[in-house]
Amino acid sequence: MSDADSERMDSLDGWVAVKRDAFDESESHKLRFIVEWNEIETKFAVTCHNRTLQRRGDASGSCAGLFSGAQLSGVGVQLSGVRDELGPLFPDLTRFREPTLWELLFSSAPRCDADAACRQLERYLGAAVDACGRKIVLDALFSVTAADEHEYFENLQEFKCRAMRDEITRTKDALRALLQTHPSTDGLQRLMKIYEEEDETYRELVSVATKFYQNLLQPFRDMREIATLYKTEILKCLQYEELGPKRVSELEAEMNEWSQRGEKAVHSIQDITADYFRDTSRALTGMVKQMEQDQKRFGHASWAMATPRQEKLRVLLAKETLQYMRAKEMCIKRKRVEIREKMHGVAAGSSEAVSVVRELELQYYETQLELHDCRFEILRNEELLLLTQIKSTQRQIRELQEQVVYYDTCEDPEELQDVQVDISPTHSHLQQHLKQLESKRGAISSRRAYLRNQRELCVQAHEQQQRSVVQRSEQLRQHHTAQLVSNAP
16 A cells, blocks of 8 residues: 555545445336256356336346356355345256366266256246345346446445435434433433533534535535636736637626626525534524523522533524524525516516516515514624623622722721722723623614614515505406406396
């Protein structure tokens, strides 16, 4: 093994991935094997008739071949590797070895009777089909083309993605199983051990999910970089080279094509990123909710042992949900832009165009409401993170204030009035930081109020649009009914 090979033990070069259902059969086929001894070739003639295909008129329903005893023994060994019970069923073919040249020239003894061996081979092949399946037996006996072999294989990239997806599913199931053990767990000490197992399982889930989604993202990242590179080269060419109108038009069309490819890659990256944070936030949501249920079973003093983990999970959940909502916000904005482009692309003047525009307007309003809800969730999680920092800062200030300070003894109580209590720089810094956090929280409250007003206006416009559609539909129905009455004899 070379140094390069030893450095890349995980390389998939030269490997193939076999499909899970490579040997599954969607329908049963009735096969009929006929085996006879060919004295001239001193080999067994094996013929297989697929009665199912023959009844359909398929000419590929039959296949045949000549096999020596050694070749059939090799087939038997191969099939026995698939199903062990086939080993004792294979007949003894040692008497049917190929004769040597001297035996052919000088031996006048008749060949041994092969009829019994042929019938045994027929029964064996029938049993092999029942045990191993049609595909394995026919591929072991008869030649297989490259196209037939390709049916057994699958794309290595798809195989790798499916393996990672299965690993994610396994980790999620393990985390779910741990969460389900909480109600039956007695004692907080035992529950704390389960919490440690949950944290380890969640870290494993994040690790596996990160590898999986990074693997999904890589092709789109490459496409984004390639599109950017080609667009840059085309812009340089258009800027610095003297080109004719036809060439300029071709380069501009090519640049537009690369721009579209880059945009599609960016959109896919946004969708995949949102899916990743959705999975991690859902896992954390289940863990936080289960801790809230566990808290009801214990007193305040005893639950203090689990409080740090609970606060840590809440902060982590807020961060993951914030990332998810920001990624989702980009996806919703993109959806809104697509609806707007469809509205601009509708041809004006026709009655169908009016109905299409109305439908697109409804979709636009629904998307806008979804965007407002997403932004509300973003503000909620931002405020939750700020509250966590505010509580932490207040706790640090309280600890500083509770520190004991010793002064020199005073004989006269009036001297205590002249004692100046100096405020430490740390205390001043924490007070200033607390004011900044409170200011940010106030800004979030203002943004929430503004967003609430915008959402109410959007809801009113949406409801008005729906009412107008219903009114127009009712007017059309009444007009159609009146027209039918007037046309009646």
